[in-house]
Amino acid sequence: MKGARHAHAIAAGSLSGLLFLIAWEVLGRWLEVKPVVLPLPTQILAEIIDAHDWYLDHSLFTLMTTLAGFALSVVLGVLIAAILVSSRLFERYLYPLIVALNNVPKVAIAPLFVIWMGTGTEPKIAIAFLIAVFAIIVDTVHGLRSVPPDVADLAHVLRGSWWQVFTKVNLPCALPSILSGMKIAISLALVGAIVGEFVSSQRGLGYVIMSAQGMFDTVRVFAALFILSALGLLLYAAVVWMEARFTAWRPAKEE
Amino acid sequence: MNGRSIIEAQAVRKVFPGKHGVTALERVDVDIPAGRFISILGPSGCGKSTFLRCVGGIERITSGSLRVRGREVNGPPEGIGFVFQRDALLEWRNIRRNLLLPVEFARKPLAQYRDKVEELLAMTGLADFADRYPHQLSGGMRQRAAICRALIDDPDLLLMDEPFGALDAITRDQMNIELQRIWMSTRNTVLFVTHGIAEAVFLGDEVMVFSPRPGRIARTLRIDLPRPRPLSIRETKAFGDYVAEIRDLFQQMGIFKERDNAPASGNLMEGKA
Numbered sequence: 001m002k003g004a005r006h007a008h009a010i011a012a013g014s015l016s017g018l019l020f021l022i023a024w025e026v027l028g029r030w031l032e033v034k035p036v037v038l039p040l041p042t043q044i045l046a047e048i049i050d051a052h053d054w055y056l057d058h059s060l061f062t063l064m065t066t067l068a069g070f071a072l073s074v075v076l077g078v079l080i081a082a083i084l085v086s087s088r089l090f091e092r093y094l095y096p097l098i099v100a101l102n103n104v105p106k107v108a109i110a111p112l113f114v115i116w117m118g119t120g121t122e123p124k125i126a127i128a129f130l131i132a133v134f135a136i137i138v139d140t141v142h143g144l145r146s147v148p149p150d151v152a153d154l155a156h157v158l159r160g161s162w163w164q165v166f167t168k169v170n171l172p173c174a175l176p177s178i179l180s181g182m183k184i185a186i187s188l189a190l191v192g193a194i195v196g197e198f199v200s201s202q203r204g205l206g207y208v209i210m211s212a213q214g215m216f217d218t219v220r221v222f223a224a225l226f227i228l229s230a231l232g233l234l235l236y237a238a239v240v241w242m243e244a245r246f247t248a249w250r251p252a253k254e255e
Numbered sequence: 256m257n258g259r260s261i262i263e264a265q266a267v268r269k270v271f272p273g274k275h276g277v278t279a280l281e282r283v284d285v286d287i288p289a290g291r292f293i294s295i296l297g298p299s300g301c302g303k304s305t306f307l308r309c310v311g312g313i314e315r316i317t318s319g320s321l322r323v324r325g326r327e328v329n330g331p332p333e334g335i336g337f338v339f340q341r342d343a344l345l346e347w348r349n350i351r352r353n354l355l356l357p358v359e360f361a362r363k364p365l366a367q368y369r370d371k372v373e374e375l376l377a378m379t380g381l382a383d384f385a386d387r388y389p390h391q392l393s394g395g396m397r398q399r400a401a402i403c404r405a406l407i408d409d410p411d412l413l414l415m416d417e418p419f420g421a422l423d424a425i426t427r428d429q430m431n432i433e434l435q436r437i438w439m440s441t442r443n444t445v446l447f448v449t450h451g452i453a454e455a456v457f458l459g460d461e462v463m464v465f466s467p468r469p470g471r472i473a474r475t476l477r478i479d480l481p482r483p484r485p486l487s488i489r490e491t492k493a494f495g496d497y498v499a500e501i502r503d504l505f506q507q508m509g510i511f512k513e514r515d516n517a518p519a520s521g522n523l524m525e526g527k528a
Contacts, residue, residue, distance in 0.1 A: 150343035153313050157337045158360040159330070168359065172347045249347040251390045 006244075039219045047223045055208075059227050062193050062204040065121060066235065069128020070189035074182060076129070077136025082166065084137070085144045095141070102134040106192070110199045124196030124204070131192035132185040139181025143174025176250065179243040186235045194228070205231075261412060261444050262287040262310060266319035269305055279305040281469035283319070287446075289411065292438055294459030295448045296501065298510050302470025303448050304416050310446065311337050311414045323412065336405030338415040342397040344389040344404075350376070351385040354404045361408065368407060375403040378437065395426040399433070406441065413445045419454070428486055431457055435483060452505075453489055456480075456497045464501060466508055474504055 021041045027033075028040045035043060048055055084090050084098075106127070113123035147170055155165045197206025205224045212220035262285070269280040279302040287293060297303045308314040309321055312331035323332045336357075344353050354372050355365055376382045379399040389397055398418060405413060419427045431454060438445060438458075449455050455462045459478050466473040478497060480488060488494050505511050 148341070148343070150339040150341050151345065153308075153339065154337065154343045155360075156313055157311055157331045157335065158357050159333070160360045164360055168356070169345065172345065175347070247347075249349075249388045249390075 036216055036218050039222055043219055044222045044226055047219045048226065055223065055227060058203060058205050058208050058224075059231065062190075062197065062206065062228075063231060065124045065193040065196065065204065066128055066186075066190045066231075068121075068125045069192055070132055070182075070186055070235075072125065072129040073132035073136050073185055073189060074178075077133045077181070077185070078140050078171075078178060080133075081137050081140030081144060082170075084141055098134070098137060102138075106131045107195050110195050113196070114200050119200045119202075123199075124193055124201065127196040127199075128189040128192030131195070132189040135184040135188060136178065136181045139177045139184075140174055143177025144170055146177065147173045176243075176247050179239070179246060183236065183239050183243065186239050187232060190228070190232050190235060259288050260286050261289040261324055262446075263322045263325075264306075264319070265321075267306070267309065267316050267321050268318045269302070269309060269314065270317045278469040280309070280316075281471055283470065283472055285463070285472055285475075287444065289444050290442050291460045292445045292458060293447065294455035294462045295446060295465065296452065296455040296462050297450065297465030297470065298467055298505070299450060301465040301467050303465045306465075306470065307414050307416050307446055307448050310412075311335060313337075332412070334408070334410050334412065336408075336410035336413045338398075338401055338405045338413070338418045340417045340420050342389070342401035344397055344401060346389050349386050349388055350381060350392070350400050353389070353400060354407050356404060357407050363408075371407060372403075375406060378440075379403055379433065393426075394422055395430060398422065398430065402434070402437070406437070409441070409443075411443045413441075413443055415445065415447045417448050417450070420449070427454070432486065434458065439482060452498050452501050456494060456501070457484060457486075457489060462497075462501065464504055467510060473508065476500065 025041050028038060033040075080098075084095050109130070110123075110127050113126050117123040117126060151169060151173065155169045160168070193204070194206040194209075197204040198210055201207040201210075205228055208224040209221050212218075212224070264283050264285045267280055267283040268278070271277045271279060283306060295303045295307065305314060309316050310323060310328065312328050316328075321328045323335075326332070344350075345356065348356070351372055354375065355368060358365055358368050372385070373382070376385055379402065381396060381399055381403070384392060384396065384400075389400070392400065398421075402418070405415075419430050422430060435458060447455075447458055456478055462476045462478060463472050464474045464476070465471065476497065480493060502511065
């Protein structure tokens with residue numbers, strides 16, 4: 001049931017994507033748009049196929065940065081959320097601070113990380129982490145707060161240690177929320193990685209876009225954008241797959 | 256004091272703090288001998304659940320003395336089973352693994368409890384559902400599983416907080432029969448909180464009647480009816496006399512006011528009407 005519905009959604013999405021590209025191609029040819037303004041999809045695909053090794057190298061760099069930032073945001077985000085809900089004092093004083101920090105435009109902080117961490121991979125991972133982590137924190141806090149009172153009492157009566165209660169009761173209870181946070185965080189981590197590469201980099205798809213822009217190489221900018229869209233979709237699909245796998249115990253949602 | 260008492264309460268008082276501090280329990284004195292089935296009966300909000308939660312170490316008493324097996328309650332005592340109104344099953348674990356949760360928490364070897372799980376499931380008619388998830392079971396089956404979980408490590412004290420309150424009347428009757436059967440094979444001490452008069456009389460060796468807030472024990476009745484009690488015992492005169500006695504008590508306490516012709520707390524009368 002679930003699998004069939006997924007397959008259906010993917011087929012529908014692919015079809016409309018394909019129709020969009022065909023319309024773009026046809027209109028572009030008909031209106032004779034200059035490639036420097038808007039290249040045709042076939043030109044963009046040819047560019048990618050032509051220099052596929054080069055694009056692969058930059059894509060992998062961006063992918064690794066994204067995954068590292070994402071992994072950090074999940075681990076530290078869940079940890080921070082666990083600390084926040086562990087005491088009313090933290091929740092009252094620390095949580096508003098974190099919400100406030102979340103409202104600082106993180107893209108604007110990116111140049112600071114270059115000052116602090118140099119021009120290597122670290123500042124990019126840090127930015128990806130920073131942009132993604134709040135989604136994890138907010139959803140994990142929500143999930144940990146949603147443990148039903150009866151279940152919390154049960155854990156208490158069973159005389160579990162803090163660790164037992166956290167790993168066997170609270171964390172599994174919060175897992176659906178954490179996973180929906182992860183779905184947002186994975187996209188944000190990719191944004192963070194690109195922003196990091198915009199600020200200063202010699203590698204990655206963000207660098208490809210910036211350097212191509214300098215040379216008015218619009219085809220190359222679009223090639224990087226195509227790959228980025230595909231990467232974003234793929235990463236999102238991976239998290240959706242994880243969600244389905246880890247919440248298989250849940251009753252099928254009515255739609 | 257008494258060597259056979261499993262629960263001793265002296266002048267137990269429980270006040271919930273807050274702007275309008277609520278006194279839930281006031282001077283509760285009781286001595287409960289081991290191996291009995293005690294029904295705790297009272298109107299909603301009379302503190303009977305609070306008393307149970309204090310015995311289970313979930314709530315702390317404000318003053319007085321409350322001992323389980325001679326030891327002052329200071330957090331949940333060892334070797335108790337607790338059944339909640341809503342079953343509190345973990346949705347992401349199948350029924351078997353739900354039953355084993357207390358064993359995991361106690362860090363005991365799971366292998367030793369495999370047979371016990373099957374035995375409990377067979378006893379409650381859930382043998383075919385060990386690998387199912389809670390959402391695949393009906394309300395009555397879920398509550399049976401919750402009872403099995405509470406019994407997994409043979410507790411000598413079983414605390415039940417309106418365990419059948421969320422079930423329909425027919426399922427509730429079934430569960431009463433089953434609980435009696437289970438209890439006759441375990442003979443542990445059970446504190447069973449309910450607001451159903453018929454249910455309290457049907458199940459209990461004794462019925463402890465709580466007064467409205469602040470909760471005190473207004474009266475304790477011995478129920479001298481032979482076991483196993485069939486459902487039809489509810490139509491006998493002896494049973495009716497017990498119910499009438501409790502209803503009179505409730506009337507004296509001002510819980511039922513039949514003169515007003517008000518639909519007097521119909522839920523308290525269910526199973527009798």
